[in-house]
Amino acid sequence: MNSEELRKLQAPLKEQYKSNPESAVVTLTAEGNIGEGISCKVETGQRLAQAGLHPATGGDGTLACSGDLLLEALVACAGVTLKSVSTAIGIKVKSGIVKAEGDLDFRGTLAVSKEAPVGFRNIRLTFQLDCDTDAEKKATLLKLTERYCVVLQTISTATPVSSSISCC
Structure with a gap:
């Protein structure tokens, strides 16, 4: 795909979103099923990912860690975005x-230390590209x-998240 083809593909969508801003609001969903042991199977659209405990929290390493899945989602999105932008x-x-x-710092996750954060302290995203362009x-x-x-x-913007629970 080249720049012109990308613009042609996206032009009607951009126009629609300008004239009808609400049509640009899409709710993305992810769903998982609580599995045996401490795991959750997530349909990714192309394959089934089964998430479980990271070895640092008692897992055996055979199931995907949800932190890994978050980083995989970031890599996937950043890679697609970079290719789209570079084309444009x-x-x-x-x-x-x-x-x-x-x-x-898994001390936070395991409630070992209240001072240790639960979640990533920092994330580094890097791109190593084969391209001919200036700085x-x-x-x-x-x-x-x-x-x-x-x-x-x-x-990076710490989007607000709401949670709820119900039992059947």
Whole structure:
């Protein structure tokens, strides 16, 4: 896909969203089933992911850690966003690696220390790209990728989340 094809594909959607802002509001959902042991199976659309305890919290390492899944979602979204942005602004990315690393202090998760946070202390997102462009265009590519990556923006802006529970 080139820049013109991408613009042509997105133009009617952009126009629709300008004229009818509510049509741009979409609710994304994820669903999981509580499994045997301490696990939850999540339908990802393409495959089934079964989440469980991380080895640092007593898991045996055979099930996906939900922290890993969060980082995988970030990598997926950032990679797709980067390719979309690079196409839109005319930077040819031949190949690349997107990597997310996050630091967790499991003392918080296991209630060992009230001072230790529950969740990632920090997350590092890196892109190693095979592309021929100058430093200014790379900076623009990174800036726009950060701006339009849904998962990155959700994480970095601390989006409010509400929770509820019901028993049947």
